[in-house]
Amino acid sequence: MRFMSDAAQTYPPVEELRLPKVLAALADPARLAAVRALATNGESACTALQMEAGLRISRSTFSHHQRILREAGIIRAEVRGAQRILSLRRDDLDICFPGLLEAVVSADAAHVTG
């Protein structure tokens, strides 16, 4: 038996993506920073991403955010050894919401940081 439930690695299929949930996931400053960092740096493990995004929060809080992003369909988690490599689901998002990720990622930093 495994410790981490299967739900910790799975993410919704394309046809189940919902705009309100995606927007809610992106609306949190910490999650938005993580997504923008992922878009810039490609895939990253959790702790590395947390650094890249400049997030000074506890591991449990980051785990929470990562879960929200995954359940919204924005990121995917791949287990590699002891690490979980996170990456954007660019293609799936572009199919359901063309232009959305691009708009969110390319927004000028001045209008992102509150």
Add this chain to the structure above:
Amino acid sequence: MRFMSDAAQTYPPVEELRLPKVLAALADPARLAAVRALATNGESACTALQMEAGLRISRSTFSHHQRILREAGIIRAEVRGAQRILSLRRDDLDICFPGLLEAVVSADAAHVTG
């Protein structure tokens, strides 16, 4: 002296728009429906927009949503007689977040309704 505070008519200038706040405003299904209806029908008064968006909520709740959208910088309110005409701030949003409104509005309905 007027009853409605000035804040009920004012909205933030372009340079104060912030992506997390805009996304949070759009993340609510009722507000998202209102924005999409506004994009389709052009400007509308509050009660009319509520009908167009198919929102069966109380007037006070709609007033709350309208306020969130206005304070996020997504809509503008113009007083015409006894009515408040609501409209999208397309140009301002396109300046700060190019492609965002378009993406949100043109998303397929299947991926919008939960």
Add this chain to the structure above:
DNA sequence: ATCGACGGTCGATAAGGATCGAACAGTACG
């Protein structure tokens, strides 16, 4: 002046979510 329609504000309530520390499980390496 009164009446009805339009909407905003207030106070209460209930539900959701961000945050943390502690405890736990899987992996890698000596």
Add this chain to the structure above:
DNA sequence: CGTACTGTTCGATCCTTATCGACCGTCGAT
């Protein structure tokens, strides 16, 4: 085996927010 590292889960806390009904001000028409 034991240690260090990675990340999840749990429970508690605190804050935010969606919702409503009741009340009130403004406007246009009667």
